[in-house]
Amino acid sequence: MDNDVLRQAPLFSSLDDEAATALGGSMAETTLRRGEVLFHEGDSGDKLYVVTEGKVKLGRSASDGRENLLAIMGPGQMFGELSLFDPGPRSATVTAVTDATFASLSHQDLLKWLDGRPQVARGLLSQLAGRLRKSNDVVADLVFSDVPGRVAKALLDLADRFGRTADDGVHVHHDLTQEELAQLVGASRETVNKALADFASRGWLRLEPRSVVIMDLERLSRRAR
Numbered sequence: 001m002d003n004d005v006l007r008q009a010p011l012f013s014s015l016d017d018e019a020a021t022a023l024g025g026s027m028a029e030t031t032l033r034r035g036e037v038l039f040h041e042g043d044s045g046d047k048l049y050v051v052t053e054g055k056v057k058l059g060r061s062a063s064d065g066r067e068n069l070l071a072i073m074g075p076g077q078m079f080g081e082l083s084l085f086d087p088g089p090r091s092a093t094v095t096a097v098t099d100a101t102f103a104s105l106s107h108q109d110l111l112k113w114l115d116g117r118p119q120v121a122r123g124l125l126s127q128l129a130g131r132l133r134k135s136n137d138v139v140a141d142l143v144f145s146d147v148p149g150r151v152a153k154a155l156l157d158l159a160d161r162f163g164r165t166a167d168d169g170v171h172v173h174h175d176l177t178q179e180e181l182a183q184l185v186g187a188s189r190e191t192v193n194k195a196l197a198d199f200a201s202r203g204w205l206r207l208e209p210r211s212v213v214i215m216d217l218e219r220l221s222r223r224a225r
Contacts, residue, residue, distance in 0.1 A: 006103060008076025009050045010127040014119035023113060027103040032056075032096040041093045045083040047104045051075050054100030055162075055175055058092040059183065069184040071134075072097065072174070074161055081124055084110060097175050138186075147187045148195040152224035154185050155205070159214055169206070169215040176210060199223075 006012050006027075012020045027050075032038060039045065041060055051073050058070045058079060070092055073079060082091060084107045114121050145153070155172065163170040174181070182189040196212075199205050204220050206213040214220060 005052045005075045006050055009078045010123040011048075011050070011078060011081075011105075011120060012123070014123050015117075019117075023105075024103065026109055027105045030102045030104055032100050032102075034096050034098050034100075036096050038094040038096070038102070039090050041091065042089045045080060045090045046107050048078060048080040048084065048107070048110065049094075049102045049104045050078045052101045052103050055097040056100055056102075057095050057097050057176075057180065059095065060092050067183050068186065069180060072158065072176070072184065078127060080104075081127060083107070084124075085128075097180075147185065147191045148198065149224055150185045150187065151181075151192055151195040152199070152220050154181070155212060155214065156217075156221060156224055159217075163214070166213075169213045170217065171211065171213050173211040 006024050007020055012023065015023065029052075030038070030049075032054075038049070038056070052075055055072060055074045056079075057072050059067050060070060061067050071079075079094065080090075114124075158174045159170050159172045162174060163172045165171075176184065178189050178193060182192040185192055196205075196207060199220065200207050202216075202219070204214070204216040204223075206215060
C-alpha cells in the first residue's frame, strides 16, 4: 500500500510517519476493474475508503433512470466517511472509471483511532466541510452559471487534479465518456458537446478520446467565472 498516496488523504495528513504507517497497516486493500461497482446507493455502509490508484465516480440515480455524477475522485481522495456520523444507507453509487485500488478502514477501527487523536477528527471535519462547500458551489453554479461556464469549471477542476503540463498545454486524462462528462456538469450531452466544440474552435483546448489538452488556461478560467 502506497503510504505517500495515503498521506494525501485528510485522515492521514496530520499524523506523523509512525502513526500514519500504523493506520495504513490496519487498512484492507480492494481492487476493481473498470466499470465494476464498489457499492450502490442505498447499501448499508461501515467503511470509509481512500483511492490509492485509478479513478472512481460517485453518482446518484433518479427514479426515471437518469444519473447525476456527484464527483470524480482519484488517488489520495477519500469517501464513505459520512456513514460514520450518519449511519443511514449509502448516499451514492461508487463505480470504477478506470481500474482502481482502494484502502478501506472499518468505522469500528476508525473510532478507536479518533479516541485521543483530535487531529484525526479535525481531518475528517475538514473533509466534510470541504464537501459541504463543494455542494454549495454546485448548487450556485446550477442556478447562476450557463452550461459552457459549468463545462469550463469542470475541466479546470479535472485539470487541477489530473492534469499534466507539457509543451503544448495541460493534458487532462479524465477517462470520462461524453455522457459521463455531461452528467458531471448537469446538462445534456448535446449541450456539453456544443460547448466543447466551441472551446476547441476558439483554440482554448484540443479534444482527444476521454481527455482534453487545455491550451489556453487563462481564457478558459475567464469563461468559468
